[in-house]
Amino acid sequence: xxxxxxxxxxxxxxxxxxxxxxxxxxxxxxxxxxxxxxxxxxxxxxxxxxxxxxxxxxxxxxxxxxxxxxxxxxxxxxxxxxxxxxxxxxxxxxxxxxxxxxxxxxxxxxxxxxxxxxxxxxxxxxxxxxxxxxxxxxxxxxxxxxxxxxxxxxxxxxxxxxxxxxxxxxxxxxxxxxxxxxxxxxxxxxxxxxxxxxxxxxxxxxxxxxxxxxxxxxxxxxxxxxxxxxxxxxxxxxxxxxxxxxxxxxxxxxxxxxxxxxxxxxxxxxxxxxxxxxxxxxxxxxxxxxxxxxxxxxxxxxxxxxxxxxxxxxxxxxxxxxxxxxxxxxxxxxxxxxxxxxxxxxxxxxxxxxxxxxxxxxxxxxxxxxxxxxxxxxxxxxxxxxxxxxxxxxxxxxxxxxxx
Amino acid sequence: xxxxxxxxxxxxxxxxxxxxxxxxxxxxxxxxxxxxxxxxxxxxxxxxxxxxxxxxxxxxxxxxxxxxxxxxxxxxxxxxxxxxxxxxxxxxxxxxxxxxxxxxxxxxxxxxxxxxxxxxxxxxxxxxxxxxxxxxxxxxxxxxxxxxxxxxxxxxxxxxxxxxxxxxxxxxxxxxxxxxxxxxxxxxxxxxxxxxxxxxxxxxxxxxxxxxxxxxxxxxxxxxxxxxxxxxxxxxxxxxxxxxxxxxxxxxxxxxxxxxxxxxxxxxxxxxxxxxxxxxxxxxxxxxxxxxxxxxxxxxxxxxxxxxxxxxxxxxxxxxxxxxxxxxxxxxxxxxxxxxxxxxxxxxxxxxxxxxxxxxxxxxxxxxxxxxxxxxxxxxxxxxxxxxxxxxxxxxxxxxxxxx
Numbered sequence: 001x002x003x004x005x006x007x008x009x010x011x012x013x014x015x016x017x018x019x020x021x022x023x024x025x026x027x028x029x030x031x032x033x034x035x036x037x038x039x040x041x042x043x044x045x046x047x048x049x050x051x052x053x054x055x056x057x058x059x060x061x062x063x064x065x066x067x068x069x070x071x072x073x074x075x076x077x078x079x080x081x082x083x084x085x086x087x088x089x090x091x092x093x094x095x096x097x098x099x100x101x102x103x104x105x106x107x108x109x110x111x112x113x114x115x116x117x118x119x120x121x122x123x124x125x126x127x128x129x130x131x132x133x134x135x136x137x138x139x140x141x142x143x144x145x146x147x148x149x150x151x152x153x154x155x156x157x158x159x160x161x162x163x164x165x166x167x168x169x170x171x172x173x174x175x176x177x178x179x180x181x182x183x184x185x186x187x188x189x190x191x192x193x194x195x196x197x198x199x200x201x202x203x204x205x206x207x208x209x210x211x212x213x214x215x216x217x218x219x220x221x222x223x224x225x226x227x228x229x230x231x232x233x234x235x236x237x238x239x240x241x242x243x244x245x246x247x248x249x250x251x252x253x254x255x256x257x258x259x260x261x262x263x264x265x266x267x268x269x270x271x272x273x274x275x276x277x278x279x280x281x282x283x284x285x286x287x288x289x290x291x292x293x294x295x296x297x298x299x300x301x302x303x304x305x306x307x308x309x310x311x312x313x314x315x316x317x318x319x320x321x322x323x324x325x326x327x328x329x330x331x332x333x334x335x336x337x338x339x340x341x342x343x344x345x346x347x348x349x350x351x352x353x354x355x356x357x358x359x360x361x362x363x364x365x366x367x368x369x370x371x372x373x374x375x376x377x378x379x380x381x382x383x384x385x386x387x388x389x390x391x392x393x394x395x396x397x398x399x400x401x402x403x404x
Numbered sequence: 405x406x407x408x409x410x411x412x413x414x415x416x417x418x419x420x421x422x423x424x425x426x427x428x429x430x431x432x433x434x435x436x437x438x439x440x441x442x443x444x445x446x447x448x449x450x451x452x453x454x455x456x457x458x459x460x461x462x463x464x465x466x467x468x469x470x471x472x473x474x475x476x477x478x479x480x481x482x483x484x485x486x487x488x489x490x491x492x493x494x495x496x497x498x499x500x501x502x503x504x505x506x507x508x509x510x511x512x513x514x515x516x517x518x519x520x521x522x523x524x525x526x527x528x529x530x531x532x533x534x535x536x537x538x539x540x541x542x543x544x545x546x547x548x549x550x551x552x553x554x555x556x557x558x559x560x561x562x563x564x565x566x567x568x569x570x571x572x573x574x575x576x577x578x579x580x581x582x583x584x585x586x587x588x589x590x591x592x593x594x595x596x597x598x599x600x601x602x603x604x605x606x607x608x609x610x611x612x613x614x615x616x617x618x619x620x621x622x623x624x625x626x627x628x629x630x631x632x633x634x635x636x637x638x639x640x641x642x643x644x645x646x647x648x649x650x651x652x653x654x655x656x657x658x659x660x661x662x663x664x665x666x667x668x669x670x671x672x673x674x675x676x677x678x679x680x681x682x683x684x685x686x687x688x689x690x691x692x693x694x695x696x697x698x699x700x701x702x703x704x705x706x707x708x709x710x711x712x713x714x715x716x717x718x719x720x721x722x723x724x725x726x727x728x729x730x731x732x733x734x735x736x737x738x739x740x741x742x743x744x745x746x747x748x749x750x751x752x753x754x755x756x757x758x759x760x761x762x763x764x765x766x767x768x769x770x771x772x773x774x775x776x777x778x779x780x781x782x783x784x785x786x787x788x789x790x791x792x793x794x795x796x797x798x799x800x801x802x803x804x805x806x807x808x
Contacts, residue, residue, distance in 0.1 A: 053453060122654075220460055274624055
């Protein structure tokens with residue numbers, strides 16, 4: 001199982017293997033293990049952006065009747081990735097702004113204690129910290145995102161489906177049910193799960209969700225994010241940012257704000273058409289591959305990562321921070337090392353492996369299932385082990401900016 | 405002055421005439437009179453976007469150390485267009501979201517009555533309506549944006565520099581001073597003035613500003629917007645949307661939100677790199693042409709529009725909704741007609757002139773100074789007069805969506 005030949009056999013049997021050719025691979029010697037941070041460029045994205053730019057040049061303002069549909073049309077594509085019904089998802093704004101809009105709307109409907117995970121992604125914690133302070137609400141930080149941790153009096157629970165640090169996959173259906181039983185609304189951040197693990201929002205009765213498209217959906221740096229609002233809740237909630245794109249009969253430009261019916265009330269300003277075009281390509285590719293097949297391959301990639309960790313890395317002083325149970329993890333594996341930052345820099349500079357790093361000492365290995373090969377996993381671990389076995393990683397200057 | 409030869413002579417003497425070749429003009433028979441809604445595509449934008457997309461493909465996540473600077477770098481370019489000092493402007497989010505962030509921050513600092521213009525652009529009115537309702541603050545709608553209309557007790561004044569409907573140019577320095585004298589902060593929306601008329605924010609002591617880049621800055625449909633915060637105010641204000649890009653020492657990912665020093669505290673989520681690349685090209689072109697020359701040409705283009713209106717359109721029952729004094733108008737001219745919507749449709753469908761329309765009956769003629777010719781003005785008015793003189797416009801179906 002830990003031989004390179006085993007990885008090669010897995011690649012040979014991989015039904016998604018042909019999708020690698022749908023992405024730009026500029027340097028085949030580089031092993032890309034950071035698809036959980038920024039996905040690769042789909043070949044088709046460059047073509048589609050060229051067409052969009054040409055359309056802008058040709059039609060100028062006359063293109064808007066087509067472009068204006070993108071937030072809903074692309075939103076519905078993403079909705080199919082996350083198990084939402086049509087009309088429940090929008091592609092718009094950033095994850096941060098969408099999180100703010102939906103959490104604020106939920107707290108308007110029912111003010112009360114807010115539950116977050118103490119180790120959740122920074123923007124999630126910071127946004128909720130701000131909303132709680134502005135409204136004088138209690139912010140309760142739980143140590144683990146579990147059904148048992150749901151308090152009786154929460155008004156809103158905000159959790160990530162997959163932890164950006166540990167890769168732990170929260171039990172979304174069970175937590176959602178437990179929170180509902182106690183009267184809370186639930187908002188899930190799907191940034192690290194959309195396109196990598198199965199998500200069934202409508203079936204699980206999820207109220208609200210947000211997520212980003214530049215990771216497993218491969219929509220490019222800072223691409224527009226998405227938001228989801230369960231249909232039954234849409235009429236009860238209002239965005240705090242009353243923008244003209246959320247206005248009913250927008251182009252009547254009437255004197256007062258009246259929210260549009262349905263999901264469009266959660267739009268704010270003019271939609272970013274360049275960015276949405278890239279999101280559309282990324283979502284289409286994901287649907288073409290199939291979320292089920294992507295999830296199966298994610299499980300197999302992380303299984304191989306952990307098997308190789310056991311064989312090569314554990315003896316070198318690494319620790320495994322991601323669950324061994326495939327049902328409890330997402331698509332990336334985090335490993336700790338006392339010299340984590342220096343090892344990470346050495347991987348990039350000396351070994352042509354691109355992982356990423358999260359403080360204080362975690363190296364994340366994120367092999368996105370749409371374009372990663374099993375031999376990529378093998379090579380990454382082999383090169384990583386070699387750097388540490390030889391001590392070569394200590395030669396690397398570990399100063400420098402941490403911006404990814 | 406109303407002969408075509410006069411327009412041709414103005415073009416021959418126009419120092420900005422060569423800039424037309426820097427833009428894509430797909431069909432030279434079409435007269436584009438809607439640069440105040442969506443600017444044309446700069447030739448260079450397609451090339452720069454190709455390079456950015458290639459960079460994403462080549463470097464993937466390793467590109468971020470360069471890309472992450474875009475909101476500030478492009479913001480500073482826009483700052484030079486609007487008379488702001490370096491470090492006072494960011495390119496980010498949409499105009500709507502930026503307006504929300506800055507108005508909310510101002511009202512946190514000093515709650516109190518909010519002044520808006522009753523005919524301001526819808527998103528401005530709606531956002532402030534929402535903020536006022538959420539905080540129980542009075543929203544006062546003034547009939548004209550003048551220094552005299554500033555009340556004694558306002559906390560925040562939010563006005564557009566150039567009216568999207570009438571093209572009226574507000575007296576920014578005088579209104580800012582009058583509001584300051586009464587203790588209010590002032591937030592200007594520069595969407596219809598940035599790149600078209602002179603703006604001197606720092607010199608005028610303006611506190612806050614927002615604006616869009618897809619009009620006279622030619623950054624493309626739904627391109628990222630900008631925000632400005634006077635340096636002395638930056639430390640006193642906090643964004644209501646506490647995102648990770650506004651966090652001090654962002655990649656330490658610490659437990660609590662602490663706003664960054666300076667303008668970056670007003671960032672929220674991950675910046676949209678594709679969109680910002682197009683904004684950068686648009687801002688560079690504007691600076692290359694020079695704001696002063698652009699403003700002079702805007703004044704001359706609108707002067708010719710009004711002269712031709714007097715000669716050809718006034719006798720046909722049109723009304724002029726834009727001031728005759730060039731010091732009191734922006735770069736577009738609005739004309740009313742009882743059958744305005746039908747005339748507007750006829751212009752597009754029968755006469756290859758693209759203006760836009762604002763309810764109830766205004767046709768806006770916006771000749772952006774960077775690429776418009778004086779003969780464009782002449783042709784647009786000539787074709788418009790012809791449609792109405794002949795009655796041909798009545799043959800056009802005036803149903804259909806109003807989405808621009």
